[in-house]
Amino acid sequence: MRSRRLAFNAFSYAFLSVGTLFILIPVYLTLAVAMKTREETTKSFFSLPNSLYLDNFASVINKAHFWSIFQNSVLITVVSLLIMLLVIPMVSYAISRNMDRLYYKFVYLLILSGIFVPFQAVMLPIFRHMSSLDLLNQGGLIIMYVTLSFAQGLFLSVGFLKNIPLELDQAAKIDGCGVWLTFTRIIYPLMMPIVATILILNSLWIWNDFQLPLIMLNRSPGMWTLPLFIYNFKSETSFDYSLAFAAFALSMAPITILYAFTQKFIIGGLTEGSIKS
Numbered sequence: 001m002r003s004r005r006l007a008f009n010a011f012s013y014a015f016l017s018v019g020t021l022f023i024l025i026p027v028y029l030t031l032a033v034a035m036k037t038r039e040e041t042t043k044s045f046f047s048l049p050n051s052l053y054l055d056n057f058a059s060v061i062n063k064a065h066f067w068s069i070f071q072n073s074v075l076i077t078v079v080s081l082l083i084m085l086l087v088i089p090m091v092s093y094a095i096s097r098n099m100d101r102l103y104y105k106f107v108y109l110l111i112l113s114g115i116f117v118p119f120q121a122v123m124l125p126i127f128r129h130m131s132s133l134d135l136l137n138q139g140g141l142i143i144m145y146v147t148l149s150f151a152q153g154l155f156l157s158v159g160f161l162k163n164i165p166l167e168l169d170q171a172a173k174i175d176g177c178g179v180w181l182t183f184t185r186i187i188y189p190l191m192m193p194i195v196a197t198i199l200i201l202n203s204l205w206i207w208n209d210f211q212l213p214l215i216m217l218n219r220s221p222g223m224w225t226l227p228l229f230i231y232n233f234k235s236e237t238s239f240d241y242s243l244a245f246a247a248f249a250l251s252m253a254p255i256t257i258l259y260a261f262t263q264k265f266i267i268g269g270l271t272e273g274s275i276k277s
Contacts, residue, residue: 030252033245041242056246060233066250068222069229076138076225077206080145081199084153087146088198089191092157093183097169099158108158114151119211127215136216138223144216145206153198160194161187200262207255226251 033041034056035049060066098104130140164187172182188195210227217223224232233247 030245030248033241034249036242038240038242045241056242057250059243060247060250066229066247069224069226072138072223073207073225076142076145077203080142080149080206081203083142083146084149084202085195085199088150088153089157089188089195090183091150092154092161093187095154096158096161097166108154111151111154114148115155119148123211123215126212130216137220138217141212141216144212145202145209148212149198149202149205152201156194156198157191160191164190196262200259204255204259 029046032047032049033045035051035053036056037053040047040049040053095104095108099108126144127136130136130144133140135143168186168190169182172186177185208227209225210231213225213228214231217225217228221232230247230251233244
């Protein structure tokens with residue numbers, strides 16, 4: 001038994017080590033190439049830079065209006081998340097506390113069915129519908145992000161709320177709290193683990209998303225997000241890998257830092273939601 005456990009642990013660590021390499025090698029290449037001159041990159045793509053050459057970052061920021069594009073991504077991500085974190089928990093609370101009623105169960109299953117629809121199947125209808133409403137802009141993009149996040153967010157939140165005792169609602173009602181006060185003062189604070197999980201998962205998705213901005217914003221360069229900027233910038237600098245990789249590094253830095261400090265909440269929210277109170 002002991003030998004089996006040791007063998008399993010050795011295999012697990014080996015597997016995790018290989019997985020870590022698959023993650024770290026692209027990160028190393030991005031940072032190493034971004035800090036090389038064009039001549040260094042041409043001479044040796046995989047080697048370490050001879051010095052910390054930061055002019056590539058300055059060139060990306062100064063030549064390509066990087067900060068305005070960065071502000072677009074921040075605006076779209078923050079506004080989308082604020083709306084999600086307000087609307088999804090409220091709808092989830094209403095459904096979870098009325099799941100025995102046919103109407104609420106139907107609404108829940110209807111929204112949940114969106115999980116099974118691939119994005120590629122709705123790309124053209126989204127473009128045509130948003131174009132007809134004159135919403136091929138940042139506002140329309142925010143609406144689509146909130147809409148497309150609803151199925152997953154509702155599924156996670158309703159599952160989490162099932163483990164918050166109904167007696168808390170009843171006690172609040174006895175104390176004179178209405179539905180709104182019960183939700184805002186008692187239920188929503190208890191939902192913080194799953195709210196944090198929804199926040200992190202959707203912030204990663206929105207910040208790195210390419211397909212929706214390509215459909216809705218590609219004709220308006222002033223509204224581009226960072227993935228669209230990187231796509232077009234890479235095409236313009238196809239022979240200057242140092243500049244292209246500097247742009248990659250700048251775009252991935254904010255969301256990487258956010259994930260590094262908050263990734264524990266993903267596991268915490270999901271595991272707490274799986275434990276019955």
